[in-house]
Each structure stands twice: as C-alpha cells, then as structure tokens.
Amino acid sequence: MDIPYTVEVRRDTGLTNGKIGIWLFLASEVMLFGALFASYILIRTGAPSWPRGDTILNVPLATFNTIVLILSSVTMVMAWASLMRRRFGTFRLYMGATILLGFVFLVVKYFEYSHKFHDGLYPSTNNFLAIYFTLTGLHMLHVAGGMAVNAYFWGPGAKLWKTNPVWFTNRVENSGLFWHFVDLVWIFLFPTLYLL
Amino acid sequence: MTSDHAADMTGDHAADIDRHVRVYITVFVALMVLTIVTVAVSYLDLPIAMAVTVALLVATIKGSLVACYFMHLISEKKLIYAVLILTAVFFVALLALPAVTHSNGYWIPE
Numbered sequence: 001m002d003i004p005y006t007v008e009v010r011r012d013t014g015l016t017n018g019k020i021g022i023w024l025f026l027a028s029e030v031m032l033f034g035a036l037f038a039s040y041i042l043i044r045t046g047a048p049s050w051p052r053g054d055t056i057l058n059v060p061l062a063t064f065n066t067i068v069l070i071l072s073s074v075t076m077v078m079a080w081a082s083l084m085r086r087r088f089g090t091f092r093l094y095m096g097a098t099i100l101l102g103f104v105f106l107v108v109k110y111f112e113y114s115h116k117f118h119d120g121l122y123p124s125t126n127n128f129l130a131i132y133f134t135l136t137g138l139h140m141l142h143v144a145g146g147m148a149v150n151a152y153f154w155g156p157g158a159k160l161w162k163t164n165p166v167w168f169t170n171r172v173e174n175s176g177l178f179w180h181f182v183d184l185v186w187i188f189l190f191p192t193l194y195l196l
Numbered sequence: 197m198t199s200d201h202a203a204d205m206t207g208d209h210a211a212d213i214d215r216h217v218r219v220y221i222t223v224f225v226a227l228m229v230l231t232i233v234t235v236a237v238s239y240l241d242l243p244i245a246m247a248v249t250v251a252l253l254v255a256t257i258k259g260s261l262v263a264c265y266f267m268h269l270i271s272e273k274k275l276i277y278a279v280l281i282l283t284a285v286f287f288v289a290l291l292a293l294p295a296v297t298h299s300n301g302y303w304i305p306e
Contacts (some may be wrong), residue, residue: 013273031283070224192251196244
C-alpha cells in the first residue's frame with residue numbers, strides 16, 4: 001500500500017502528512033532542548049559562582065562554527081529551491097555543500113572537545129562543563145543525524161526524483177526543516193554557553 | 197499536476213522561487229550581521245542582566261528569521277501554527293520552572 005498524502009495535501013489539514021509529521025517531531029525536539037535549557041538555568045542560578053563561557057571556551061572557533069551552520073542553512077534552502085526550479089544538478093551541488101558544511105562543523109567541534117580533554121576538562125570537572133558537553137553533545141548528534149538524512153537524499157534516495165519529483169522535493173523540504181531547526185538551536189546555544 | 201500538490205513545480209512558481217531566493221540571501225546577510233553584533237556586544241562587558249537580555253534578544257531575532265524564512269513559517273498552514281503555539285506554551289512553562297523553584301521554595305519547600 002502506498003503511503004498516503006506524500007504529494008497531495010490532505011483536505012482537512014491542508015498539508016502533506018510528512019510536513020505535519022516533521023513539525024510534530026520538531027515540537028518534541030523543542031521540549032527536549034527546552035528541558036536541558038531549563039536545567040542550565042536552574043544550575044546556573046543556583047550556583048554561588050559561574051564562569052563566563054569565554055574564559056573557558058574558544059569564542060573564535062564557535063563564531064566560525066556559527067557562520068558555518070548559517071551558511072549550511074542557506075545552502076539547504078537553496079537545494080530545495082533548486083528542486084522547485086527542476087534543476088537537479090544544482091540541487092546536488094547545494095545539498096553536497098550542506099553535508100560538507102555539517103562535516104566542517106563537526107571537525108571544528110572535535111578540535112574544541114579534544115583541546116578541552118587535553119587540558120583535563122571533562123563533563124565531570126564542574127557543572128559548567130557538564131551542561132556544556134551535554135548540550136553541545138546532543139546538538140552534535142543532531143548535526144550528524146541531519147547529515148545522514150541529507151546524504152541519503154544526495155545519494156541513493158535521489159532515485160525518487162526520476163519517478164516522483166514532487167514527493168522527492170517534499171522530502172527534501174522536510175529534511176531541510178530539521179536542518180534549520182538544528183541551526184536555530186545553535187543560534188541560542190552559542191551566546192548562552194560561550195558569551196554569557 | 198494539480199494545484200493540490202504541495203510542491204507544484206510549474207512555470208508560475210518559478211518566478212515565486214526567484215523571489216524567495218532573493219529573500220534567502222537578504223536573510224543570510226542579516227544573520228551574518230547579527231552574529232557579528234552578538235560577538236561584539238560580548239566584548240562590551242555589560243552587566244550580566246543587560247548582557248543576557250541583549251544576547252537573548254539578538255538570538256531571538258536570528259531564530260525568528262530562520263524560522264520565518266528558511267522554515268517558511270511566515271506563510272504556513274493553521275494546523276502548524278496551532279502545534280507551535282501549544283509547544284510555545286509548554287516551552288515557556290518549562291523555562292519558568294527554575295524561576296518557580298527559586299521563588300522561596302513554593303515547589304521545593306525549604
């Protein structure tokens with residue numbers, strides 16, 4: 001049996017099932033990160049003293065990573081726009097760039113983490129580092145997950161373009177929604193952890 | 197293809213997409229400028245309350261730009277707005293919990 005409403009919109013919701021599905025998932029993600037942000041606020045306000053992020057963390061590297069993620073959001077939305085213009089070759093370029101930028105983000109994060117470990121700074125060292133590693137670690141998992149889905153649509157999943165381009169375009173839009181959400185979370189993580 | 201298709205790729209839409217692409221580039225420039233503002237403000241050594249307010253305000257503007265334009269929330273269907281309003285209510289409640297627990301032990305008796 002075919003999955004219903006992948007291409008046509010449902011009359012009652014005005015949406016494809018995939019679209020409402022990804023938004024419900026993102027709503028649950030807001031609560032997941034929200035719980036950790038709430039924990040951060042609780043731990044920080046309850047602490048007798050709290051270090052400024054920039055005294056421990058590397059602000060230039062994180063600024064670079066912020067730019068990388070924003071760029072990747074632009075290439076992601078351009079990948080979708082390319083499909084809307086029926087330019088599959090351009091889609092591949094933009095989607096490839098999005099995956100590559102995600103990879104750059106993870107490499108930079110790897111250097112940040114290993115530098116911390118080298119200095120003997122672990123999640124168990126103090127509350128600041130515990131919440132830093134938890135929040136950025138969870139965010140990194142999201143970046144890796146988004147990259148995996150995007151890589152699938154760049155590679156084997158792209159076969160769908162030949163048989164059902166509208167469905168393929170909708171799938172890319174949905175994976176884009178997740179990717180932008182990951183960017184959005186970082187937009188809040190960056191000042192909260194590194195600058196305040 | 198009928199007009200019911202979520203991603204209708206007809207000639208009429210090509211012009212729309214061109215317009216969208218121009219918006220994406222404008223939003224990108226705005227996000228870059230705001231990133232510079234975020235970092236620059238942190239060098240001003242503002243008092244913590246002021247620093248938090250400014251940082252979260254700028255982050256909220258940036259987040260709204262991403263949500264409205266890259267995630268197309270500026271023109272989305274009612275059901276998605278309904279889901280997000282419900283999410284926002286619970287999110288605010290979640291973030292308010294630490295404040296409640298600190299308000300003289302109303303939730304956690306001292």
